[in-house]
Amino acid sequence: MDSGASSDSHISPKEEESSRTVMVILVGPPGSGKSTFCEAVISASRRPWVRVCQDTIGNGKTGTKAQCLKAAVDALNEGKSVFIDRCNLERGQRADFLKLCGSLTDMHAIVLDLPAKVCISRCVNRTGHEGNLQGGRAAVIVNKMLQNKEAPNLNEGFSRITFCQNDSDVKEAIKTYSELGPSDKLSSGEFGQKSKKESGQQSIMKFFKKSAREENNQKEKEGTSSSGNGAGNEFPTLAFPSISTADFQFNLDKASDIIVESAQDFLKRVDNVRLALVDLSDKSRIISLVREKVVKKGIDSNRFITFVGDITMLYSKGGLRCTVIANAANWRLKPGGGGVNAAIFKAAGEALDIATKGRAETLNPGSSVAVPLPSTSPLYQREGVTHVIHVLGPNMNPQRPNYLQNDYTKGCKILRDAYSSLFESFASVACLERNKKPKLVELKDKTSGESKNKEKREEVKSRNWGSWALALYNTAMDPENHKDGLLEIADDFIVLNDLYPKARKHVLVLSRLNGLDCLEDAKREHLPMLKSMHSAGVKWVKKFLSEDPSLHFRLGYHSVPSMRQLHLHVISQDFDSPSLKNKKHWNSFNTAFFRDSVDVIDEIEEHGSAKLSSEKLLEMELRCHRCKSAHPNIPKLKSHIAKCRACYPPHLLQNSRLLSASNNDLNTN
DNA sequence: GTTCTAGAAC
DNA sequence: GTTCTAGAAC
Numbered sequence: 001m002d003s004g005a006s007s008d009s010h011i012s013p014k015e016e017e018s019s020r021t022v023m024v025i026l027v028g029p030p031g032s033g034k035s036t037f038c039e040a041v042i043s044a045s046r047r048p049w050v051r052v053c054q055d056t057i058g059n060g061k062t063g064t065k066a067q068c069l070k071a072a073v074d075a076l077n078e079g080k081s082v083f084i085d086r087c088n089l090e091r092g093q094r095a096d097f098l099k100l101c102g103s104l105t106d107m108h109a110i111v112l113d114l115p116a117k118v119c120i121s122r123c124v125n126r127t128g129h130e131g132n133l134q135g136g137r138a139a140v141i142v143n144k145m146l147q148n149k150e151a152p153n154l155n156e157g158f159s160r161i162t163f164c165q166n167d168s169d170v171k172e173a174i175k176t177y178s179e180l181g182p183s184d185k186l187s188s189g190e191f192g193q194k195s196k197k198e199s200g201q202q203s204i205m206k207f208f209k210k211s212a213r214e215e216n217n218q219k220e221k222e223g224t225s226s227s228g229n230g231a232g233n234e235f236p237t238l239a240f241p242s243i244s245t246a247d248f249q250f251n252l253d254k255a256s257d258i259i260v261e262s263a264q265d266f267l268k269r270v271d272n273v274r275l276a277l278v279d280l281s282d283k284s285r286i287i288s289l290v291r292e293k294v295v296k297k298g299i300d301s302n303r304f305i306t307f308v309g310d311i312t313m314l315y316s317k318g319g320l321r322c323t324v325i326a327n328a329a330n331w332r333l334k335p336g337g338g339g340v341n342a343a344i345f346k347a348a349g350e351a352l353d354i355a356t357k358g359r360a361e362t363l364n365p366g367s368s369v370a371v372p373l374p375s376t377s378p379l380y381q382r383e384g385v386t387h388v389i390h391v392l393g394p395n396m397n398p399q400r401p402n403y404l405q406n407d408y409t410k411g412c413k414i415l416r417d418a419y420s421s422l423f424e425s426f427a428s429v430a431c432l433e434r435n436k437k438p439k440l441v442e443l444k445d446k447t448s449g450e451s452k453n454k455e456k457r458e459e460v461k462s463r464n465w466g467s468w469a470l471a472l473y474n475t476a477m478d479p480e481n482h483k484d485g486l487l488e489i490a491d492d493f494i495v496l497n498d499l500y501p502k503a504r505k506h507v508l509v510l511s512r513l514n515g516l517d518c519l520e521d522a523k524r525e526h527l528p529m530l531k532s533m534h535s536a537g538v539k540w541v542k543k544f545l546s547e548d549p550s551l552h553f554r555l556g557y558h559s560v561p562s563m564r565q566l567h568l569h570v571i572s573q574d575f576d577s578p579s580l581k582n583k584k585h586w587n588s589f590n591t592a593f594f595r596d597s598v599d600v601i602d603e604i605e606e607h608g609s610a611k612l613s614s615e616k617l618l619e620m621e622l623r624c625h626r627c628k629s630a631h632p633n634i635p636k637l638k639s640h641i642a643k644c645r646a647c648y649p650p651h652l653l654q655n656s657r658l659l660s661a662s663n664n665d666l667n668t669n
Numbered sequence: 670g671t672t673c674t675a676g677a678a679c
Numbered sequence: 680g681t682t683c684t685a686g687a688a689c
Contacts, residue, residue: 058674058675063675064674064675066675066676067675466670468670468671469670471670472670499670499671500670500671561670562670563670579671581671633678
């Protein structure tokens with residue numbers, strides 16, 4: 001080294017060390033204390049720090065990641081150290097910041113891995129926080145973020161990672177960083193206790209279970225409750241009482257056979273669900289009979305369990321989490337009477353009575369009806385029950401309605417029907433709760449190619465619906481309370497005006513079937529409903545054409561809808577609407593992404609399912625739906641289609657895909 | 670699905 | 680300077 005020169009361009013090793021900057025990426029959900037951490041260090045530190053906070057970077061408002069990146073670069077260039085104060089829970093979110101750092105910057109992560117419930121309660125309690133994440137939304141958002149959490153790893157490029165699981169860990173980390181002088185360097189490696197490895201796919205249900213467990217002070221750890229039996233505990237569970245064997249005096253031996261056989265049949269067909277037969281008495285004869293037969297038949301004890309306890313307190317008293325419970329209902333679906341029915345209605349509160357009335361008035365022996373439990377219900381809040389399935393079995397009691405006069409041929413058939421209806425209702429409810437169908441075990445008529453496709457689609461489908469995507473579902477399940485824009489209520493569908501019509505006339509025919517989320521779910525058994533939805537759509541088209549014969553209509557489904565609950569679009573082809581604003585809007589109605597109802601019905605009749613198009617089509621260039629000319633942007637396209645009178649493409653003129661006043665097919669429907 | 674808005678495109 | 684898109688947030 002040229003020790004004689006005193007040029008500025010030469011930095012002694014000591015000086016080089018002193019010029020090192022640090023970028024500290026905070027990792028934690030809202031409410032984990034990221035901002036507090038930064039402020040505590042900055043106020044106590046001798047080192048120059050800049051806190052880059054996405055919540056405030058836009059002139060005090062929420063900014064973008066790009067703004068944060070720029071602010072970070074600027075600070076590092078000025079020789080300052082930087083805190084990246086945003087959630088950074090996913091590896092991808094951290095990567096761009098790590099890329100900014102040159103060899104003179106140390107890259108650290110501080111993981112604020114505090115219990116989710118602590119973060120949520122802090123979010124709820126604080127006022128005027130920069131991120132404005134207050135109130136009840138906090139829980140939803142924190143949960144959602146934690147689902148995708150990926151703990152930082154040294155191989156991402158960090159030289160030091162500090163894990164904090166509680167306030168004292170946080171305090172210690174604050175102290176360490178506060179004491180970090182301008183020329184100090186912290187040692188490399190991982191510090192603090194890393195939380196137990198969780199899969200990135202941790203579901204909200206699992207999260208709730210975890211929080212509840214923490215509150216229960218490790219209740220499950222100590223006892224060997226029936227729920228603590230391995231993987232089965234992760235599955236949606238249906239708790240059900242023995243049907244017809246109490247007040248309806250059905251023979252216990254016959255009933256236990258039917259329970260075990262029905263359950264075995266169901267569990268063979270539907271994977272990833274669990275059944276729990278529940279009885280109040282520990283001397284329960286039906287429980288012991290069923291238990292015996294379950295063992296004899298070699299049914300997986302993780303997937304079919306028997307449980308002694310109160311069906312309305314399975315979680316709070318027994319630690320058994322069941323998202324769905326069955327009610328041994330009466331035919332009038334009324335509260336009271338005694339037994340399980342009285343107990344469930346009482347525990348669920350008025351909400352269940354109201355929700356039940358919205359679904360059905362009476363119930364026939366051998367059938368069931370699933371009722372979503374409003375979140376206000378104590379049974380929902382305390383026990384985590386999302387649905388009650390009312391089921392009615394055969395009656396062998398001369399004092400009760402529909403007495404079968406000891407006819408066990410009839411009685412057994414009805415009881416089998418009751419269980420099979422109950423289990424099917426449960427499967428569709430479980431499917432809704434997990435936003436995907438329980439994986440059906442392949443039957444012999446499936447080829448391996450088809451089964452691969454199916455798996456692929458299921459993967460795609462497992463994405464979560466945002467809260468905004470539930471509006472149609474809520475309307476379908478409870479039309480009486482969502483009357484805005486409602487045009488017609490039928491037994492299996494509803495017709496309503498689209499809230500943001502993309503043309504002069506744009507209505508939706510909404511299926512009322514619980515569990516049918518989208519076109520992908522539509523199978524042969526749904527054909528009668530798809531046809532009645534189509535007919536309803538045509539009926540409304542006729543009405544609109546009588547008002548304005550110049551219109552043309554298409555009826556169809558989006559391949560991948562944004563809103564949950566199968567809905568048929570009935571839309572006039574003028575696309576003259578201020579709500580049609582972007583490329584996605586246009587392409588969702590004018591590419592193969594839009595599947596004409598007539599084709600959907602044909603394909604399901606022929607192949608058992610409808611073809612779906614990729615969401616990539618939504619990014620395609622903008623083309624007029626009549627003359628197929630391309631246009632650079634939406635305003636230009638809109639002014640073109642307002643004038644274009646070219647013939648519609650031949651494809652649309654076939655098979656009644658396009659309906660107009662001159663269309664003969666309208667009269668034949 | 671919409672709204673909001675930064676910044677790209679013109 | 681204005682228009683328009685696209686990404687983030689809900």
